Amino acid sequence: MGARVLVAVVMLGVLAGCAKGPLAEDSAATEAAARQAERLNTQLGYRNRARDAESIAAEVRTVATRADSVQVTPLAWAGRLLRDERATVDVRFDVTVLDAAPFGTTERSATRCYRYELQLYRYTTFHEIDCPAIATPPVPSAAPVPQLPRDAEERLTAALRGATPDTLASAVRAAFPDEVFKVDTVTAQGTLVAAVGVPAERDCIVMIRTADGATKRVGFDPIWLEPGELGCSVQLYTNPPR
Known part of the structure; x- marks a missing residue:
């Protein structure tokens, strides 16, 4: 009887561990996405040049490190930086975190979206939003920056x-x-x-x-x-x- 109880306890422990696995994976990847979102906010930083939102969206780049990979995709943009006007850029982060395990490598993934709000002579701010269902996001292109001619x-x-x-x-x-x-x-x-x-x-x-x-x-x-x-x-x- 004691052996049966011991086996049952062990099995419950294993099942409990399995139940916690997806939550742990989701949590780790979500935290990685949040870190990358913060990095992008720092990258966009203080805005002191007049730009349209699409040009700002074109500044977004894919980031990859040895520990994890992040696909950064602009989804939508609106407005411009001019006088008191504002611009917004919505960005999706698809994160894969790689963890070493005894029998191989474990992948943890998450998808999170954030909206970045920008204004001329202000620091960029951001907050999380629900990810919209966009099968094929548009690709932003930066407008030419006006400058003096070479001659x-x-x-x-x-x-x-x-x-x-x-x-x-x-x-x-x-x-x-x-x-x-x-x-x-x-x-x-x-x-x-x-x-x-x-x-x-x-x-x-x-x-x-x-x-x-x-x-x-x-x-x-x-x-x-x-x-x-x-x-x-x-x-x-x-x-x-x-």
Whole structure:
């Protein structure tokens, strides 16, 4: 009788252990998914550039380590980062955790979804959401980032050389006709000054033409292009911070 009881207790213990197995596996994989979601939140971080949500979704990358693998898939996105507007990006994490076992390797898996909320000049926040049923998620593509052309210095040099104080502004605008470029010009004590850039990208070039006709590119501290500073303007030459 005692032997039978002992066998029954052992069997109950084995069955209890089997019942706990899936819960343990689900818990471990879920924790791994949560860690990867936190990592992505850190990666997206502080947003200080104007972007649309699809471009932000395109920043998401698949992460893999020796201990586990994570498939990171953007599912949906909306909005943009501009002034007070907001963007959201929904991301699915498919996690497989590999555990060494006496008789081989055990796989633990989980799927979790999170929504990331972003705003210009704010840190990214996120929270878990229910995973939507999407058979084939769309693939996001980043919109081209506006920037000065490679020949910006050559263009601005030519515009300065052919300009007069009265035609300076129109000459520089003609060299950079796209409205994405900010153009700022002034004549200061006989020196023609021109600044051209993409303010949202902190991309800027400043050049002068002195009274003797010589042209020169003006250097400045990039910090002066940040919000709240001078920005891309002729003051980077005429009235720089001290």
